[in-house]
Amino acid sequence: MADPKLTAPRGTRDLLPEDAPWWERAETVARELAHRYGFSRVEIPLFERVELFARGLGESSDAVEKEMFRVSGARGSDEERAEWALRPEPTAGIVRAFIEHGMHVRPGPLRLTTIGPMFRYDRPQAGRYRQFTQWDVEVIGDPGPAVDAELIELGHRFYRDLGIAGVEARVNSIGDATCRPAYREALVTYFAAHTERLTDDSRRRLHLNPLRVLDDRHLDPELAAGAPRSVDHLCDACRAHFETVLRLLDALGCAHVVDHRLVRGLDYYTRTSFEFYVAGREGQQDALGGGGRYDGLVELLGGPPTPGIGFGIGLDRTILAMQAQAVPLPAPPPxxxxxxxxxxxxxxxxxxxxxxxxxxxxxxxxxxxxxxxxxxxxxxxxxxxxxxxxxxxxxxxxxxxxxxxxxxxxxxxxxxxxxxxxx
RNA sequence: GUGGCCUUAGCUCAACAGGCAGAGCAUCGGAUUGUGGCUCCGAAGGUUACGGGUUCGAAACCCGUAGGCCACCCCA
Incomplete structure (x- = not known):
């Protein structure tokens, strides 16, 4: 029996030889597909300043509000004592690197990809770990809508190439700086008239980040059904964008449903949002990946106004789905x-x-x-x-x-x- | 962060109502001196997660801690 004090930290796992072929397969397919879709590999640090994530993800996001994995700095200068955090997701760091290296002058749009560990200080469960691995792709400088559909198609192709069946994309559009303020007001007005039917969390979020009230799984179904829908409040440009995305997904044969409660309620998240779900894991950790458009993020972090879109796919959960479905692995060389x-x-x-x-x-x-x-x-x-x-x-x-x-x-x-x- | 269930050998699990901690698989060795799988024999493997308490006596009962899982929360 190992010394109980010298075990893997809570929420982390060792990759043992018997699981290695599954990881090899998922990583190989991800890298090969990224290459085939014209993406270039980048690597960014595992930790950044807390402020980057606070601004990049939003102060009211769960990842920042309660899951930030803080790293204590060293003694010494202000620089050494800065507040750091292990990255909860890669987009903020990649956009930071994009700005820092003046990549907006490169011939665009830029297609960047990375695979690596992410960290969230959450309570662990099967499929939910404090250190987990994501395959991430980002397209910076492309306003879409074709690339929006292309990324959703890429996600579908990834799962299909791995042999995972029953993956569905849920998509929504949350508008942009032109139309979201009015939608936001419509939500506040609607829910404010029914605060007694909201959970404590939702009441708190109502004015801070009203879109996220729609996230609440305890939201009264009747109340949810009657809530204003973002697609009904889109401006002409956002509506045209979203309709094109949906039309392209149909044309590409990508299974998808519009989920009016799928939101990323921060100002720099715009238009297309999507998540990938696998059938057969309902109620468990069934979200395999997700992403969306962030046309306001580059500017928010100090760069020139630049549209962007990307997704992160959780490889831990992808591999759990592969194993649950017993997908065949290619035979290793003899x-x-x-x-x-x-x-x-x-x-x-x-x-x-x-x-x-x-x-x-x-x-x-x-x-x-x-x-x-x-x-x-x-x-x-x-x-x-x-x-x-x-x-x-x-x-x-x-x-x-x-x-x-x-x-x-x-x-x-x-x-x-x-x-x-x-x- | 909230609630619940759980933790005995590397793995899967036993152990009466509190009375000597065991089995299967796996590992290593032998039967078999240069040919694996089957079979037989043997060895090794334990602070019963950790720390306290109750008791003549605790794997078992009580308290605490850690970890895992489940449901929340949220997401990957």
């Missing part, structure tokens, strides 16, 4: 064990090297154990083949198929390579 009980060990390493030279995965057994033990160990390690090195010239070896048990003797290395490559 592993070859090199064993032998009569050589001095050098021959085994030289044979292993010769096979590695041509790209074959090799697990040599350098031990002095009996040959039977070496083969047993190789099978348990997942080896598909065993190359048995004997006495005499190391160019002549035996190749044993560990699945069928068949063995061919007296082969040279090229013959071994040819046989292995057929699997």
């Amino acid at each position: 592993l070859v064990a090199v064993v032998g009980a009569t050589d001095d060990g050098v021959a085994r390493l030289r044979v292993a090297g010769a096979l590695r030279d041509v790209g074959i995965a090799v697990r040599p057994d350098g031990s002095a154990r009996k040959l039977g033990k070496q083969i047993e160990s190789a099978v348990k390690a997942g080896a598909r083949w065993a190359v048995i090195v004997g006495e005499g010239e190391l160019e002549r070896v035996a190749l044993k198929d560990l699945a069928s048990g068949e063995q061919r003797d007296d082969l040279d290395i090229p013959a071994v390579v040819a046989a292995v490559r057929l699997t």
Whole structure:
């Protein structure tokens, strides 16, 4: 039993070998798709100033209000004692980098992607961790609406390529600086007349961030049904934008439903919002990813007015869905064990090297154990083949198929390579 | 941050109403001196999550703490 004080911090997990193939698969598909959609990889720090997240996500967002994972600074200068926080999401940092490096002068729109850990100080549960991993894509400088649909289509393609069935996009439009103020007032007026039917949280948010009252799952269904809908308050430009997004999604065959209660009620979030849900995990952590347009964010953080849109997909939950649906994983390349009980060990390493030279995965057994033990160990390690090195010239070896048990003797290395490559 | 359930070997779980902590699987070794899987034999593996309390005696009962899960909250 491990020392209880020396365990992984609450809400964090170790990635163990048995889960690695799932992560490899999800990350590989994400990176390959990002490349195929014209995205370039970026990396940003795991921590930033608290103020960046406070402004980038909004003071009233849960991520800032109660889930910020603060990092205590060092002693010393003001700089060293600045307030830091582990990143709860990547968009603020990427936009910060966009501004800091003057990327608005680059030929745009820019397509940026990253994969990495995010941190939220929340109470852990299955599918909800304090450290979790997101695949993120951002398009900066493209006003849409085509790119809005393209990103939703990209999300769908990601889940489909992984073999996850039953993913649905929920989409909404929350307008922009032109039309949202009036919508916001309409919500305040409507809910203010029914405050006795609101939860405490919703009452508090009513004036701070009225759109988020719609988020409240305890919202009286009758009250919710009668609430003003953002799509009915869109200005002409926002309505045209949203209608085009929906039309493109239909044309692309992307499963989606309009969810009038899907909101991101901060001033710099604009127009298109969307989240990806998977069937069969209702009531659990069933949101696999989400994103939206943030046409006001670059300017808010000090850059030139620049539209932007992106999404973050949670790989932890994606992998839980893959495992729940038992999606097939591609077979790994065959592993070859090199064993032998009569050589001095050098021959085994030289044979292993010769096979590695041509790209074959090799697990040599350098031990002095009996040959039977070496083969047993190789099978348990997942080896598909065993190359048995004997006495005499190391160019002549035996190749044993560990699945069928068949063995061919007296082969040279090229013959071994040819046989292995057929699997 | 609120409420509930849970925690015994690496894993899955036993252990009467409080009386010597066990099994299966996995691991390692032997039977088998250069050929795995089946079988048989053996070994190792425990501060019963942690800390207190009650008791002649606690894995079990009580309190606290930590962690996991579930429902909230929210989201990824």
